[in-house]
Amino acid sequence: MAAPHAPLRRLAPQIIILAAVLALNLAVFPDFFRIEFQNGRLFGNLIDVLNRGAPTALLAIGMTLVIATRGIDLSVGAVMAIAGAVAAKIVVDGHGWGTALLGALAAGGACGLWNGVLVAWLRIQPIVATLVLMVAGRGVAQLVTEGTILTFLNEGLIHLGAGTILGMPTPVVIWIALGAGVTWAVRRTALGLLIEAIGINESASRLAGINAKVLLTCVYLVSGLCAALAGVIVAADIKGADANNAGLWLELDAILAVVIGGNSLLGGRFSITASLLGALIIQSVNSAILLSGMPPEFNLVIKALIILVILVIQSPRIGHWLYILRASGGDPAPRRKTPVKETAR
Amino acid sequence: MIRSTSLPLYVTLATFVIAYALCASAYPAMLSTRVAANLLTDNAFLGIAAVGMTFVILSGGIDLSVGSVIAFTGVFLAVLLRDTSIHPLAAFAIVLALTTGFGAAMGAIIHHLEMPPFIVTLAGMFLARGAAYVLSVDSVPITHEFYDWLQDIYWKAPSGGRFRLTGALMVLTFLGGILVAHRTRFGQNVYALGGGAQTARLMGVPLGRTTIGIYAISGGLSGLAGIVFSLYTSAGYSLAAVGVELDAIAAVVIGGTLLTGGTGFVAGTFFGILIMGLIQTYIVFDGTLSSWWTKIVIGALLFTFILLQKGLTWATTLRRRPAPGSPMPS
Numbered sequence: 001m002a003a004p005h006a007p008l009r010r011l012a013p014q015i016i017i018l019a020a021v022l023a024l025n026l027a028v029f030p031d032f033f034r035i036e037f038q039n040g041r042l043f044g045n046l047i048d049v050l051n052r053g054a055p056t057a058l059l060a061i062g063m064t065l066v067i068a069t070r071g072i073d074l075s076v077g078a079v080m081a082i083a084g085a086v087a088a089k090i091v092v093d094g095h096g097w098g099t100a101l102l103g104a105l106a107a108g109g110a111c112g113l114w115n116g117v118l119v120a121w122l123r124i125q126p127i128v129a130t131l132v133l134m135v136a137g138r139g140v141a142q143l144v145t146e147g148t149i150l151t152f153l154n155e156g157l158i159h160l161g162a163g164t165i166l167g168m169p170t171p172v173v174i175w176i177a178l179g180a181g182v183t184w185a186v187r188r189t190a191l192g193l194l195i196e197a198i199g200i201n202e203s204a205s206r207l208a209g210i211n212a213k214v215l216l217t218c219v220y221l222v223s224g225l226c227a228a229l230a231g232v233i234v235a236a237d238i239k240g241a242d243a244n245n246a247g248l249w250l251e252l253d254a255i256l257a258v259v260i261g262g263n264s265l266l267g268g269r270f271s272i273t274a275s276l277l278g279a280l281i282i283q284s285v286n287s288a289i290l291l292s293g294m295p296p297e298f299n300l301v302i303k304a305l306i307i308l309v310i311l312v313i314q315s316p317r318i319g320h321w322l323y324i325l326r327a328s329g330g331d332p333a334p335r336r337k338t339p340v341k342e343t344a345r
Numbered sequence: 346m347i348r349s350t351s352l353p354l355y356v357t358l359a360t361f362v363i364a365y366a367l368c369a370s371a372y373p374a375m376l377s378t379r380v381a382a383n384l385l386t387d388n389a390f391l392g393i394a395a396v397g398m399t400f401v402i403l404s405g406g407i408d409l410s411v412g413s414v415i416a417f418t419g420v421f422l423a424v425l426l427r428d429t430s431i432h433p434l435a436a437f438a439i440v441l442a443l444t445t446g447f448g449a450a451m452g453a454i455i456h457h458l459e460m461p462p463f464i465v466t467l468a469g470m471f472l473a474r475g476a477a478y479v480l481s482v483d484s485v486p487i488t489h490e491f492y493d494w495l496q497d498i499y500w501k502a503p504s505g506g507r508f509r510l511t512g513a514l515m516v517l518t519f520l521g522g523i524l525v526a527h528r529t530r531f532g533q534n535v536y537a538l539g540g541g542a543q544t545a546r547l548m549g550v551p552l553g554r555t556t557i558g559i560y561a562i563s564g565g566l567s568g569l570a571g572i573v574f575s576l577y578t579s580a581g582y583s584l585a586a587v588g589v590e591l592d593a594i595a596a597v598v599i600g601g602t603l604l605t606g607g608t609g610f611v612a613g614t615f616f617g618i619l620i621m622g623l624i625q626t627y628i629v630f631d632g633t634l635s636s637w638w639t640k641i642v643i644g645a646l647l648f649t650f651i652l653l654q655k656g657l658t659w660a661t662t663l664r665r666r667p668a669p670g671s672p673m674p675s
Contacts, residue, residue, distance in 0.1 A: 136644020300475030
């Protein structure tokens with residue numbers, strides 16, 4: 001990480017995969033890269049990929065941090081539903097969109113805090129701790145919407161999902177800004193390093209003086225806030241809060257984005273940019289399948305096969321074999337205890 | 346004194362008895378054999394899947410593909426019976442072989458590529474659901490005399506409850522699961538693996554064979570659950586059984602099995618299933634409560650049982666460690 005060209009090398013596999021998928025898009029749909037400016041808004045398939053990928057990208061930001069601490073947050077989909085429901089409820093009750101956004105963020109933050117307390121203070125495994133909210137969350141969301149799809153016509157709130165800022169769809173601006181902000185916060189301070197330390201060895205990090213409990217709680221809090229933002233965007237996009245379907249299985253997409261981003265599920269080194277690229281890769285695959293005119297049924301099978309390939313490439317055993325292969329080939333590979341993922345490209 | 350490993354089982358049992366007593370005091374009709382029979386029939390597919398999940402969780406793993414495999418099985422059977430003249434029994438055999446093989450393949454990937462079960466079975470979940478979509482996106486009805494015949498098999502209890510074949514199949518699966526878990530070498534290996542893979546390997550437990558076996562069982566039982574589900578609904582639908590894996594995991598945890606693996610009972614899962622079924626039955630009886638209360642109550646129960654397990658783990662580690670100053674194992 002010390003070398004100046006290191007970030008680019010870290011991101012190279014993701015950029016190459018993204019380029020390949022985009023090229024595939026271009027092959028099935030020649031106009032893919034055409035971007036038009038109409039009615040004060042950018043139009044084009046590329047913009048669509050950025051826009052439709054917004055919820056996954058937002059979730060991936062929080063999920064990257066959580067996974068870097070060797071945790072996982074299964075509840076983000078349910079938190080999205082809760083946040084969307086709260087925002088819709090506040091708007092329907094006649095308050096402004098700012099209040100709605102704050103309310104949704106507060107709900108998401110509370111959910112994140114709950115997860116964080118379970119994981120950091122009660123020391124429950126992350127999968128189990130977040131499973132509770134994953135199961136109960138949609139029930140809570142339905143409690144808020146009273147079982148109906150709450151629709152609203154508040155211009156300000158709808159703008160968050162369907163509007164534009166300087167011609168760019170608002171969700172795109174939000175996720176890029178948040179991604180840049182969080183990356184800046186963790187990389188320009190020691191925060192990222194501390195989070196990685198927890199993921200690599202929590203006891204050791206605590207002995208080294210890191211306040212692991214507070215940091216862990218904060219990480220889940222951020223994940224909850226990201227999920228709340230994603231939930232508001234999804235609700236604003238359809239002008240309604242659907243407690244049953246908002247963010248359904250999106251937690252899996254977010255985890256997938258993080259994994260495609262080359263972040264190990266076993267914690268440690270992370271890159272938010274790579275996760276965001278992972279989210280874009282997922283969305284580009286979706287768009288390629290749609291544009292190619294293939295039945296959308298194949299979407300899941302193709303996605304599963306892609307995960308499998310990426311997993312096999314990332315698996316420690318394969319990485320070890322490649323490492324040995326390179327070492328025996330006389331290539332002076334850098335000496336590392338554990339083979340790093342990008343060597344196994 | 347009660348051993349702390351079996352305490353969660355007793356707590357589950359007591360919860361079930363108290364919950365049933367409370368329900369029965371509110372609605373005396375809950376005591377009828379009809380309710381009992383429906384409790385078994387309605388939860389048969391979930392129960393069968395939960396047996397497989399118990400083995401997976403006992404070994405310290407997790408299987409997220411259960412719901413998708415159930416949906417795939419249903420669609421596969423429906424399409425096979427619609428497009429070919431094959432006998433359902435042969436179709437059952439084919440689909441069971443397929444799902445068992447699918448589970449074994451996931452187990453092999455988990456073991457040989459040293460990947461976390463969570464992410465491997467997540468890929469399996471997408472794959473099975475996707476395969477179901479590819480077969481058919483519509484709900485395919487199953488019409489076959491053999492299906493009608495199977496559905497008509499029941500034992501009518503004196504007060505009108507109909508104990509159907511699928512309920513019996515679930516009970517049999519649980520009995521089989523209990524036998525395998527406690528009376529066979531494989532079962533002991535599963536517990537050993539859950540206690541710690543490294544230790545188990547040093548003790549001579551064949552890790553590869555056990556891991557592959559565990560996920561094969563889970564896959565096969567998911568297939569069986571899919572067959573039962575297709576008998577229950579008389580159709581195959583690729584969007585069916587979404588989230589069943591979560592219900593199964595919840596039932597296993599409520600049944601007192603530790604999610605870290607190593608301790609727990611197949612019998613506990615049975616009562617976990619019954620408790621979850623009871624909550625739903627109560628909401629149906631009440632009539633004013635909305636269906637989403639099921640999710641909230643199950644979530645709350647899940648939380649309570651996790652806390653209980655955590656407390657027990659703490660109690661046992663404290664007893665084993667007389668020195669309070671030593672660092673807590675995470």
